[in-house]
Amino acid sequence: MRLVALFASFWTAAAGGDLASIRAERDLERRYWHALEYASGQIQSARKHYQDGRIDAFEAALREVPEAVELCDQTLRATGKNPSKRPKHFKRAELKMRDIMKHLTGLEQEVDFEERGMVTKVKGRVNQIHEELLLDIMGRRKQP
Numbered sequence: 001m002r003l004v005a006l007f008a009s010f011w012t013a014a015a016g017g018d019l020a021s022i023r024a025e026r027d028l029e030r031r032y033w034h035a036l037e038y039a040s041g042q043i044q045s046a047r048k049h050y051q052d053g054r055i056d057a058f059e060a061a062l063r064e065v066p067e068a069v070e071l072c073d074q075t076l077r078a079t080g081k082n083p084s085k086r087p088k089h090f091k092r093a094e095l096k097m098r099d100i101m102k103h104l105t106g107l108e109q110e111v112d113f114e115e116r117g118m119v120t121k122v123k124g125r126v127n128q129i130h131e132e133l134l135l136d137i138m139g140r141r142k143q144p
Helices: 002-016 019-023 028-051 055-078 088-110 113-138
Strands: none
Touching: 019 028, 019 055, 028 055, 028 088, 055 088, 055 113, 088 113
């Protein structure tokens, strides 16, 4: 029972930490996933802050979404694996990014016009990374 509690506390700390703790993760295959989970959590936090009327916290949470997605992208590329030949983790990340895009679209429709520009900007950056990853998986883009 203690082992389960220890594992649960570790998972919560790793998944719910900040970007610095995620960057400190040594296992690249865990790091990219924690970064995507963090991005997804930040969207939920941004939505909650917006509903509570805390616009500064909303914007701060939203600013961390593209940073987390970029960390995921950098981490996947650091694995040295070819996305078109070994797509497992790349496809998993692509699907999660697609889910993040859906949540951003929903958030974009919920917020007022004044805040919509920021959500659109974040959504555009996430979409750009998503498209690049998808092209890499399909093998249509040369690796740098």
